[in-house]
Amino acid sequence: MSERDTSPPTPALPAQTPARLAPGDRVVMIGGGPAGLTAAYELLKRRPGTRVTVLEALGLVGGISRTESLEGYRFDIGGHRFFTKVPEVEAMWHEVLGAEFIRVKRLSRIFYRGKFYDYPLKPLNALRNIGLYETVRILLSLLKWKVRPYRQEDTFTQWVTNRFGGRLYMHFFHSYTQKVWGTPPQQIRADWAAQRIQNLTLWKAIMVSIKGGNDTRSLIETFNYPRLGPGQMWEMTAAAIEDRGGTVALNTQVVTVRREGMRVTGLVTRPTPLQDGGQPGEQPEDQPGPAPAGVEIAGESFINSMDLRGLVRAMDPPAPPEVRAAAEKLRxxxxxxxxxxxxxxxxxxxxxxxxxxxxxxxxxxxxxxxxxxxxxxxxxxxxxxxxxxxxxxxxxxxxxxxxxxxxxxxxxxxxxxxxxxxxxxxxxxxxxxxxVYDTDYQEALGVVRGWLDGFENLQTVGRNGLHRYNNQDHSMLSALYAARNLMGECHDLWEVNVERSYHEEFEVKEPPRSAKPAKTTSCEQSGSKASA
Known part of the structure; x- marks a missing residue:
């Protein structure tokens, strides 16, 4: 167990591209959800023989995309449609699942004031439920907010009201958002709405319901799905990793991340205390660094998908005080x-x-x-x-x-x-x-990110690893890029925008085939990673 670091805080260093893999290098993934497993799969596919280890705290792979079971009944932890506009992600789904991928017709509704509303919106259904008088009020409210919108869109309330009007916001956004987040929508940043709702508008929803056909994620009418639930995708991915020589260790909780300066030297793990549901405990706040003695895991490169607050708490020696304080603000x-x-x-x-x-x-x-x-x-x-x-x-x-x-x-x-x-x-x-996208998260995340960018052999990916409320395809995309960074490419994982996953004009740009990676990449020379 290392002593606490009493030296002055380590300044944030320019972001670097991780050192390229050498034969026999060991890469360790913290977390066996979509991000950790995707990174491991990609490495073993592109660089056979790499020593890959995935450490998962639960007894099942898949993270929040896992499939639990009870006496033969299988169930999802939340709904997970398999829909994406990222060809690399789509290709991996089909490559892993093959014939186990089925096509599902979507039917979803909103239950509000004792009535069911079709979602996506169907005008006749909505009109019948809400009444002609209230429909006129909704349309007038929309017109009002189009003419005189909020000049700034800092909050969820402002962002949605500008696009749907105050009346529709009151009916279908305010109360449900408060139920989901447990906090008033006025205290939620507009970033969340921009990510989750994106290019959907009331007019587009109406036109889709009349004419059919759509590419807005919220309104798609059919989607792919693994026959035995989303966890089947990750169970099969884990099996493929082990078939190719990798290791997937379940019930293995990372409690300490050992570092020398800005280089991770290894991890300390211990068996997950199996409470009801097998949920892992969290490093206590009063023990931000060393944890009880456990199994030491060495490696040359590390890819993290655990939450950033937990990652910072696990650092040994501890992160600088301002970084620890910022991490504790992430909710x-x-x-x-x-x-x-x-x-x-x-x-x-x-x-x-x-x-x-x-x-x-x-x-x-x-x-x-x-x-x-x-x-x-x-x-x-x-x-x-x-x-x-x-x-x-x-x-x-x-x-x-x-x-x-x-x-x-x-x-x-x-x-x-x-x-x-x-x-x-x-x-x-x-x-x-x-x-949570509250009023403090952006500043706090900036401090944590600035410090983590200084590590030469640690990348962080996925929903909690980036503190970004993304879907599993975006988590997978960040992980694909992390793996490719280890093979000489140069991607800034923080800039893997959710918009790239769903943007209508999105296209993949492959590097020229004749290009040979130099020993030092251009993004290392400029002190920042190239944008994805």
Missing amino acids: YRDFLIVTLVLADPDPFPDNWIYVHTRVKVGRIQNFRAWSADMVPDPGTSSIGMEYFCQEGDDLWTMSDEGLRDLAARELEELGLGRAEAVVKAKVIRQPKAYP
Whole structure:
């Protein structure tokens, strides 16, 4: 165990491209979710013989994209459509899954004020539900905000109101956003809306519902899906990694990241304390550096996908005080799902339903509607009741029996199933499901990023590794680039914009075939990585 570093804070160094792999080098991935597994897969595909190790704290691979099970019933931790505009990601999905990739027709609705609204929006359905008078008010509100919009779009409220009008924002955005994040939308940065809603407008939604055909992610009508759930993709990826000589270690929690200056020298791991659901614990705040003795893992290069707060806490010697203080300002929203097996088949046809009413459940999944093979008994159904919460609050600490009763009661209250039909249930608690975009996050993230950019052999990728609320295809893209950086390419992972995944004019730019990488890349010479 190293002593605490009492030297002056290490200044942030210019961003560098990681040193290129040499034969026999060992690369260690922290995290076995989409990002960590994608990086490992890409390295072994392009550089066979590389010694690759993936360390996963849970007993299953896939992170928040894993598939849990209960007596043959398989269920997703949240909904995961497999849709992307990134050819590299699409190619990997098909390469790994092959015939296990199925095509699914989307059906999703919003439950609001006792009525179901089709989503994507269908004008006749919306008009019938909300009434002609309120429809006129929505359109007038939209016109008003188009003529006199907010001049600055700093918050979620301002961003959405400028595009949809105040009246529609009040109906369909305000209360649901507060339920998801547990904080007023006025305190959420506009960045989140810009990433998640992107080029969707009310007019575009109406035209799509009339004419059909669309490339806006929020409105796609069919999508690909693994036959046995999204975790099947990552189970098969992990198997491919091991077939090619890599190692995927489950129930292995990284508790210490050893460093000498700005170079990681190794990791300390210990078996994950298997609590209910197998959730890993977190390094205590009063122990930011050394952890109890564990297994030492050495390596030449490291790719991280654990949350940045946890990464900074694990540093030994500790990160500079200002970096530790900034990391502690990064916040996360937690999540739990109560899966109910019902004796009734197909209580409703939707893949998922957004619940805007005052019940606690935020979204409801119907797993047979994703894939019939996820439900072993055709006379039953498997329903996922999703709750947004904070670790330690009343929902998080409620007993599994209490959560089962709550979920069954709310399912019946919404008219979507009978509480007495519940025959089995399983509760999964997922900490740090969503990075929070509050008023402090940008400045705090800038400080953490500035320090991490100085490491010569550590890259950080994925949703929590970049503190960016992205989809799994974007997490995979950042990981593909991290692996390619180790092979001589030059990508700034922080600049892998979510827009690249969904932009209508997006195209892949391959480097010229005749180009031979020099010993020192141009981005190393300029002191910054090339943009992705």
